[in-house]
Amino acid sequence: MLSLDQLVASDHRVRLVWDYCQSLDLSPFYEPIKSLQGTRGRNPIDPRILFALWFYATLEGITSARRIAELTTRDFCYLWICGGVTVNYHTLSDFRTKHTEELEQLLSDSITVLLNEKLITLETIGQDGMRVRASAGSSSFRSEPTLQRMQEEAEKYLKELNEQSEQENQAEVSAAEQAARQRAAEERLERIKAAQDNLEELERRRREKKSRKSKSTPRASTTDPEAVRMKMGDGGFRPAFNVQFATDGQTRIVVGVDVNNQGSDMGQMLPVYESVCSTYGVVPGQYIVDGGFIKAADIDALDAAGTTVYGAVQGAEKAVADGKTPYQAKPTDSDAMGRFRERMGTEEAQAIYQQRPSIAEFPNAECRNRGLNQFSVRGQRKALGQTLWHVLVNNFNRFQHLGFLPHLMGEHSAPPASS
Structure with a gap:
C-alpha cells in the first residue's frame, strides 16, 4: 500500500507545476467564494487545485474538461493534485471560463516581476x-431574413412555455425538465439576437472596405455569434x-x-x-x-x-x-x-x-x-480565456528554460541562465 505522494516520483514535473501554482497570487480567484458579513460563504473546491489541474492539463495538451475529470479518477498525477478531492467536469468547465481577467493579471504580473529584476x-x-x-459549425451561419424568422419562432416557443399551466407541467414533465427547456429556449433566443447584432457589425465592416466589391450576403452563426x-x-x-x-x-x-x-x-x-x-x-x-x-x-x-x-x-x-x-x-x-x-x-x-x-x-x-x-x-471573451491558459503554460516553459523560475517563485539561490 502506497500513499498518493509515494506514487508520484520526487522529480516529476507535476511537483514543479504545483510549487509554481503555490507561488502565484491567486487571491482574486478566492474573492467570489469568501464569507462576508451578512452572507454565508461557500464550500467549494480550493481554486488552487482547479488552477493547477488546468495548468498541468494544458501543459500536457489536454483541453477538455471531461477528459481532465476522467483523469482525476485514475491518473496518479491528477490524483496527486486533487489530494482526495473529487472534481466534476462542470466545475472544471466553469472555472476555465469565469476567470479571464484574473489570468490576464497573472500574465502581466509575471512580466512585471521580470522587468523589475531586469531579466x-x-x-x-x-x-x-x-x-x-x-x-461553431459552418452550417450554423444564417442571413438576416433567416435570423429574423428564427427569432420569431424562438419567441413564440418561449411564450408557449411560459403560458403552460403548473398542472400541465406536472402531468407531462418534471419541474427540472421544464426549467431546462425554459433555460435552453432563453439561451437560443439570446444567441439569435447576438447573431443579428454581429450581422450589423459585419455589414458595417463590408461598407468600410470600399476597395472590395463583394456581392456575398453577410451571415452570422447561431452557435457562436461572434465567430x-x-x-x-x-x-x-x-x-x-x-x-x-x-x-x-x-x-x-x-x-x-x-x-x-x-x-x-x-x-x-x-x-x-x-x-x-x-x-x-x-x-x-x-x-x-x-x-x-x-x-x-x-x-x-x-x-x-x-x-x-x-x-x-x-x-x-x-x-x-x-x-x-x-x-x-x-x-x-x-x-x-x-x-x-x-x-x-x-x-x-x-x-x-x-x-x-x-x-x-x-x-x-x-x-x-x-x-x-x-x-x-464559445464567445470572444471565453476564447481569450482559453488562449491565456496556453500563454501562461508557454511562458512557464520559457521561465524554466531560462532559469527565471526561482525569481518568480521567490527563490534567488539559482542564477538565471544566460540564454
Missing part, C-alpha cells in the same frame, strides 16, 4: 496572428477567431495577447502595441511584424511614440521582379511611412526582419502543439 527589457517585440477554429468565417492556413474558410501574440525578442516570452474576430491582421498592430506599452510602462525600441500588419496609420503612430517598425513591404517581390525599386518613398506616403520603406531597403533592417519567424511565430507553434487548434468554448 527582460521588451526592447524588441515581435507580433504575429494565427487563426483558431471556433466552436467569423476566416481563411485558414490550408486555404479553406471556416468559423474562427484571430489570436494575436506579442512576444519579447530576447526571451521568446509572450507579453501580450488578444483575440478578435477580424479576418485580417491589417490594423491589429497598434491595439496590441498600445496594450503592451500601457500595461508595462515600456516603449519598445523595435517592433517586428509581417507584411499583413503594415498599415500607414499604425506606422505613423508607432513612429511618433519612438518605436521603429520592421516589416515586409507589400508588393516588394513583384516590384523587384518587374525591375522596379519598392523601397523608395511614394509621393502619397507620410514621413514615417516613407522612412519605413527606405529603411527596409537596407541590409541592416532586413537582418533584423529575418529574426521575425523565430520570435513571433514561436508561441504560435508552441500553443498549437498543446492543442490550441480549435476553441472548446
Whole structure:
C-alpha cells in the first residue's frame, strides 16, 4: 500500500507545476467564494487545485474538461493534485471560463516581476496572428431574413412555455425538465439576437472596405455569434477567431495577447502595441511584424511614440521582379511611412526582419502543439480565456528554460541562465 505522494516520483514535473501554482497570487480567484458579513460563504473546491489541474492539463495538451475529470479518477498525477478531492467536469468547465481577467493579471504580473529584476527589457517585440477554429459549425451561419424568422419562432416557443399551466407541467414533465427547456429556449433566443447584432457589425465592416466589391450576403452563426468565417492556413474558410501574440525578442516570452474576430491582421498592430506599452510602462525600441500588419496609420503612430517598425513591404517581390525599386518613398506616403520603406531597403533592417519567424511565430507553434487548434468554448471573451491558459503554460516553459523560475517563485539561490 502506497500513499498518493509515494506514487508520484520526487522529480516529476507535476511537483514543479504545483510549487509554481503555490507561488502565484491567486487571491482574486478566492474573492467570489469568501464569507462576508451578512452572507454565508461557500464550500467549494480550493481554486488552487482547479488552477493547477488546468495548468498541468494544458501543459500536457489536454483541453477538455471531461477528459481532465476522467483523469482525476485514475491518473496518479491528477490524483496527486486533487489530494482526495473529487472534481466534476462542470466545475472544471466553469472555472476555465469565469476567470479571464484574473489570468490576464497573472500574465502581466509575471512580466512585471521580470522587468523589475531586469531579466527582460521588451526592447524588441515581435507580433504575429494565427487563426483558431471556433466552436461553431459552418452550417450554423444564417442571413438576416433567416435570423429574423428564427427569432420569431424562438419567441413564440418561449411564450408557449411560459403560458403552460403548473398542472400541465406536472402531468407531462418534471419541474427540472421544464426549467431546462425554459433555460435552453432563453439561451437560443439570446444567441439569435447576438447573431443579428454581429450581422450589423459585419455589414458595417463590408461598407468600410470600399476597395472590395463583394456581392456575398453577410451571415452570422447561431452557435457562436461572434465567430467569423476566416481563411485558414490550408486555404479553406471556416468559423474562427484571430489570436494575436506579442512576444519579447530576447526571451521568446509572450507579453501580450488578444483575440478578435477580424479576418485580417491589417490594423491589429497598434491595439496590441498600445496594450503592451500601457500595461508595462515600456516603449519598445523595435517592433517586428509581417507584411499583413503594415498599415500607414499604425506606422505613423508607432513612429511618433519612438518605436521603429520592421516589416515586409507589400508588393516588394513583384516590384523587384518587374525591375522596379519598392523601397523608395511614394509621393502619397507620410514621413514615417516613407522612412519605413527606405529603411527596409537596407541590409541592416532586413537582418533584423529575418529574426521575425523565430520570435513571433514561436508561441504560435508552441500553443498549437498543446492543442490550441480549435476553441472548446464559445464567445470572444471565453476564447481569450482559453488562449491565456496556453500563454501562461508557454511562458512557464520559457521561465524554466531560462532559469527565471526561482525569481518568480521567490527563490534567488539559482542564477538565471544566460540564454
